[in-house]
Amino acid sequence: MVGSHLYKGNRRGRPWKRWYIDSVPIRVFRNYQNKGVAYPNAQGMRAYTSIYDGDSWATQGGRIKINWSYAPFIAKFRQFRPKACFWNGAVSISQCATSSRANWWTSPIYNHLNNAKKGQMKWARDNYLIYDYCKKFNGQMPRECSLDETS
Numbered sequence: 001m002v003g004s005h006l007y008k009g010n011r012r013g014r015p016w017k018r019w020y021i022d023s024v025p026i027r028v029f030r031n032y033q034n035k036g037v038a039y040p041n042a043q044g045m046r047a048y049t050s051i052y053d054g055d056s057w058a059t060q061g062g063r064i065k066i067n068w069s070y071a072p073f074i075a076k077f078r079q080f081r082p083k084a085c086f087w088n089g090a091v092s093i094s095q096c097a098t099s100s101r102a103n104w105w106t107s108p109i110y111n112h113l114n115n116a117k118k119g120q121m122k123w124a125r126d127n128y129l130i131y132d133y134c135k136k137f138n139g140q141m142p143r144e145c146s147l148d149e150t151s
Contacts, residue, residue, distance in 0.1 A: 025113060028121065032143070035147065036143060037147070044092070
C-alpha cells in the first residue's frame, strides 16, 4: 500500500503533486495557489517510510487480513534515487523553479497529464484506490476537491 501524503509537523497534510508507480500516475495534486489552495513548492521536503498497524483501515476495514507470519516487517528505501531539486535553504526556491534542462520538472510535458496518462490514472484509481480524502472528509470539504484534478 502506498500513502501519498505530506506531513507538516506531526499532522498529515495534502497529497504530493504527482505520484507514479511503474510509470503509472496514481495521484495528481494541481497547483491552485491562485485559488487559495496551499501548494508545497517553496520549502524543502523529505521522504520517509514507516510501518504501523493499519489493520482496521488499510485493509479495507479488516476484510483483507495482515499475514503476521511474515513478520518482522522492515520498511526501507532500496535503490531510491529521487528526481528532485536538492534543498539548500531559501535560495533553492528560485533555483528549483527556474526553467532549465536540469530542472526537468519545469518542462511543459510535466504541467499536465496527456490523455494516455489520464487513462492510466483512472484505471489505477478505479482498481486500487482505497481511500480518497475528497470523498471521506470530516467537516468541510477541502477546496481542491471541487477543482479538476486531471486538467
